[in-house]
Amino acid sequence: MYLEVESLEKRYGHLAPSVADLSFSLGQGELLGLLGPSGCGKTTTLRMISGLVQATSGKIKVGGQDVTRLPTYRRNMGVMFQSYALFPHMTIAENVAFGLQMRKIRKQDIAKRVASALAMVRLEGVADRKPRELSGGQQQRVALARALVVEPDILLLDEPLSNLDAKLRDNMRNEIREIQQRLRMTTVFVTHDQTEAMAICDRIVVMNRGKLEQIGTPLDIYERPATPMVAEFVGRINRLDGQWRNDGAIAVGDSLVRANASGGAGRVLIMIRPHRIDLEAAGEASVGSPEANVVVGTIRHINYVGDTLQYAVATAAGLLQVEKATSSATDPFQPGDSVTLRWKTRDTLTFSSEATG
Structure with missing residues (x-):
């Protein structure tokens, strides 16, 4: 592995640690996402990797070399900040050149490398402008060029897209991924947006309260969440409390639900993704099977959000959210309609009651 983080911890005084016992690694050329809610410690972790914040304990290795106590300028890392941190009194070329000048x-050579970096982010014609003369998306590209121009061993991106509107954010995340893959640049990408992380990262570290919740590919994180926190943070989900029965079914309210997980004992938390539930008009009474769960219910309300319809359905198991892609300008259902809900047993995620914090 190229970057190794071992038992990293950061404490401020006598407060609870901002980051505690955090370990992960990534290979050369890999893009790793640090994902989690605000305050979970992901930016602090990035700053410890860069050397901008000193770790209280633990190790950071790059290519097998321990860099934990090295100053930032000796780590050869490019950092792109959330605010972009461009110097307003400098031209774009001077901003991009700043790191090269600090490296003597x-x-x-500086002129050639600045021109190449600006070309890489498609800003060839703005070298003599000031940051205030550029759009938010262009300023974001300048910040990326400044991070890349020093030819870093590792690129560190701290919420680089959070200041952009939704459409531009989608475009820019694709551009970042294209440049990262073309350069085979080892990259750590901090974000609280699960869509960004899922779209461009090779693997994702999910953090919560300074600790590691799960690390895996986007598919692992979404389809096989290790904890309820991961299941809820990465994508939308229904959450219901149940009780294991001796026959392996789960009693949820006045309904029975089955999962692929082996039966346990006592209380259990079940979760189902809204888009994995099929919605049909109520017909003849249906029962569940080893392959599918079936419950009946009544639509309480409907939200139209363009490409998706979101239904809230009252059932004997509890209130379930169902999401379906729109297929026409009219909705076949109305509030008050009786409906049948079906989903595969494999889409019923189960967690022990001890994991439901």
């Missing part, structure tokens, strides 16, 4: 690179 020859002037003739």
Whole structure:
């Protein structure tokens, strides 16, 4: 592995640690996402990797070398901040060149590398402008060029897209991924947006309250969440309390639900993704099977959000959210309609009651 983080911890005084016993690694050329809610410690982790924040304990290794106590300028890492941190009094070329000047690179080489970096982010014609003369998306590209121009061993991106509107954010995340793959740049990407992490990261570290919840590919994180926190944070989900029965079914309210998980004992938390539930008009009474769960219910309300219809359905198991893609300008259902809900047993996620914090 190229970057190794071992038992990393950061404490401020006598407060609870901002980051505690955090370990992960990534290979050369890999893009790893640090994902989690605000305050979970992901930016602090990024700053410890860069050297901007000193770790209280633990180790950071790059290519097998321990860099934990090295100053930032000796780590050869490119950092792109959430605010972009461009110098307003400098031209774009001067902003991009700043890191090279700090590294005492020859002037003739600086000019070539600045031109190449701006070309890489498609900003060839703005070298003499000031940051205030550029759009938010262009400023974001300048910040990326400044991070790349030093030819870093590792690129660190701290919420780089949070200041952009939704459409531009989608475009820019694709551009970042394309540049990262083309350069085979080892990259750590901090975000609280699960869609961003799922879209561009090779693997994702999910953090919560300074600790590691799960690490895996986007598919692992979404389809096989290790904890309820991961299941709820990465995508939308229904959450219901149940009780294991001796026959392996789960009693949820006045309904029985089955899962692929082996039967246990006592209380259990079950979760179902809204888009994995099929919705049909109520017909003849249906019963569940080893392959599918069936419950009946009544639509309480409907939200139209463009490409998706969101239904809230009252059932004997509890209130369930169901999401379906819109297929026409009219909705076949109305509030008050009786409906049948079906979902596969494999889509019923189960967690022990001890994991439901």
